[in-house]
Amino acid sequence: xxxxxxxxxxxxxxxxxxxxxxxxxxxxxxxxxxxxxxxxxxxxxxxxxxxxxxxxxxxxxxxxxxxxxxxxxxxxxxxxxxxxxxxxxxxxxxxxxxxxxxxxxxxxxxxxxxxxxxxxxxxxxxxxxxxxxxxxxxxxxxxxxxxxxxxxxxxxxxxxxxxxxxxxxxxxxxxxxxx
Amino acid sequence: xxxxxxxxxxxxxxxxxxxxxxxxxxxxxxxxxxxxxxxxxxxxxxxxxxxxxxxxxxxxxxxxxxxxxxxxxxxxxxxxxxxxxxxxxxxxxxxxxxxxxxxxxxxxxxxxxxxxxxxxxxxxxxxxxxxxxxxxxxxxxxxxxxxxxxxxxxxxxxxxxxxxxxxxxxxxxxxxxxxxxxxxxxxxxxxxxxxxxxxxxxxxxxxxxxxxxxxxxxxxxxxxxxxxxxxxxxxxxxxxxxxxxxxxxxxxxxxxxxxxxxxxxxxxxxxxxxxxxxxxxxxxxxxxxxxxxxxxxxxxxxxxxxxxxxxxxxxxxxxxxxxxxxxxxxxxxxxxxxxxxxxxxxxxxxxxxxxxxxxxxxxxxxxxxxxx
Numbered sequence: 001x002x003x004x005x006x007x008x009x010x011x012x013x014x015x016x017x018x019x020x021x022x023x024x025x026x027x028x029x030x031x032x033x034x035x036x037x038x039x040x041x042x043x044x045x046x047x048x049x050x051x052x053x054x055x056x057x058x059x060x061x062x063x064x065x066x067x068x069x070x071x072x073x074x075x076x077x078x079x080x081x082x083x084x085x086x087x088x089x090x091x092x093x094x095x096x097x098x099x100x101x102x103x104x105x106x107x108x109x110x111x112x113x114x115x116x117x118x119x120x121x122x123x124x125x126x127x128x129x130x131x132x133x134x135x136x137x138x139x140x141x142x143x144x145x146x147x148x149x150x151x152x153x154x155x156x157x158x159x160x161x162x163x164x165x166x167x168x169x170x171x172x173x174x175x176x177x178x179x
Numbered sequence: 180x181x182x183x184x185x186x187x188x189x190x191x192x193x194x195x196x197x198x199x200x201x202x203x204x205x206x207x208x209x210x211x212x213x214x215x216x217x218x219x220x221x222x223x224x225x226x227x228x229x230x231x232x233x234x235x236x237x238x239x240x241x242x243x244x245x246x247x248x249x250x251x252x253x254x255x256x257x258x259x260x261x262x263x264x265x266x267x268x269x270x271x272x273x274x275x276x277x278x279x280x281x282x283x284x285x286x287x288x289x290x291x292x293x294x295x296x297x298x299x300x301x302x303x304x305x306x307x308x309x310x311x312x313x314x315x316x317x318x319x320x321x322x323x324x325x326x327x328x329x330x331x332x333x334x335x336x337x338x339x340x341x342x343x344x345x346x347x348x349x350x351x352x353x354x355x356x357x358x359x360x361x362x363x364x365x366x367x368x369x370x371x372x373x374x375x376x377x378x379x380x381x382x383x384x385x386x387x388x389x390x391x392x393x394x395x396x397x398x399x400x401x402x403x404x405x406x407x408x409x410x411x412x413x414x415x416x417x418x419x420x421x422x423x424x425x426x427x428x429x430x431x432x433x434x435x436x437x438x439x440x441x442x443x444x445x446x447x448x449x450x451x452x453x454x455x456x457x458x459x460x461x462x463x464x465x466x467x468x469x470x471x472x473x474x475x476x477x478x479x480x481x482x483x484x485x486x487x488x489x490x491x492x493x494x495x496x497x498x499x500x501x502x503x504x505x506x507x508x509x510x511x512x513x514x515x516x517x518x519x520x521x522x523x524x525x526x527x528x529x530x531x532x533x534x535x536x537x538x539x540x541x542x543x544x545x546x547x548x549x550x551x
Contacts, residue, residue, distance in 0.1 A: 057329070059277055061405070061410055105237070108237055166245075
């Protein structure tokens with residue numbers, strides 16, 4: 001990673017962390033922002049998929065499916081951004097699925113680490129339990145506006161920290177060749 | 180390929196190439212260790228994380244698929260399990276990014292194979308074992324790439340097993356399921372594969388995941404439509420490929436132990452196998468999920484020595500107790516040096532071909548690789 005890329009990555013991380021913290025303090029305003037972000041993300045994902053079809057998937061066997069998927073997602077995303085009031089249950093369901101899946105993977109992996117005798121198992125199980133707790137919180141407070149924004153904010157802050165850490169650590173995109 | 184071939188068959192090939200029983204054990208142990216040297220294993224013994232040669236299933240589930248994560252995955256899998264056949268291949272159509280993925284497709288007798296064998300020349304027995312693992316996998320894993328890619332590694336419903344019966348060959352459609360805990364059902368041709376993910380860089384689209392373990396079974400013959408193949412059917416004849424792999428391992432190890440002077444691609448030690456051809460082909464075509472028992476019996480008949488089972492912890496204590504400056508001279512230390520050297524070579528070749536899927540390489544004189 002170049003120095004410029006590192007700096008941009010770190011700045012993105014800081015902005016994400018600040019956004020996460022601000023959202024925690026202003027849940028009412030933040031909810032509509034979250035819903036819009038989800039709609040816009042879907043629209044861009046649809047566009048990205050269509051681009052992927054034209055640059056890569058059209059050369060493969062059965063690649064047309066990618067085009068259909070892209071068009072449908074783009075259409076859905078575009079439709080969602082025009083609706084101002086998205087039910088909280090859908091947003092909460094989305095958060096629940098993300099955290100329960102991440103938690104299950106971490107817990108399974110910690111079991112494997114433990115069997116191997118690797119010391120990383122404690123950290124992995126803690127991360128897994130954290131994710132499970134967040135997903136249970138989603139279920140218990142399925143219609144709570146504050147919970148939606150709180151959990152989404154935690155996810156944002158975590159993502160921001162990952163960005164910052166990634167830009168600080170030694171890059172592995174360069175490989176030293178022995179001669 | 181599984182432990183039956185990487186461990187026991189490699190032992191047999193090494194013995195037929197002229198190595199002693201003890202040397203054969205070190206070579207086959209190293210060949211098999213390539214499938215076990217994960218970051219989890221390295222973290223347990225405090226080994227260099229750069230020496231990683233594989234990723235466990237749950238490490239994959241947890242793997243990052245951002246830019247850096249993909250470089251890491253590609254370096255590991257393309258270096259040790261899916262050696263690219265032709266880094267300068269020119270498919271008739273496709274953008275630069277498509278061509279870069281296409282060029283990572285694995286196959287036997289590529290230039291990188293010769294580089295792999297030559298790199299191990301004059302090095303430790305661990306380096307020989309690693310080279311034999313890579314060589315054998317070029318046959319088993321051909322037509323798949325060691326980088327996540329939907330457009331290269333995906334397969335579809337057109338997948339048939341070719342069964343030999345007295346009346347001739349018959350085709351039976353293969354059913355795939357996604358249950359990793361259930362063993363493959365040979366009777367009903369039900370096999371486990373990875374989930375279909377229409378995402379280019381999903382780890383589900385790494386290597387032969389979409390074709391399940393079929394490439395790892397020596398007995399099977401099947402036909403399918405590879406995603407990259409422009410609707411041309413590929414017939415994969417594993418018994419023939421595995422026999423070629425075995426004969427090429429003997430030839431390569433004869434070069435590595437100095438019996439022959441030059442290593443050439445597409446050369447095989449078929450003459451040395453005439454005596455054993457029937458017996459080996461019987462093992463290769465026997466319809467079973469694990470042929471370790473048969474290869475072990477064959478190896479023990481060859482050398483008259485007992486081949487002990489693979490034990491991942493066998494050399495851990497030696498490595499852990501060695502002083503810091505002496506670790507390089509331990510069994511695992513030599514394995515790590517050889518794996519790092521091999522990964523460096525492959526990464527460098529990929530980068531110099533104008534393909535950045537494995538990252539960027541910088542040449543630097545580090546240290547000499549320890550000889551055995």
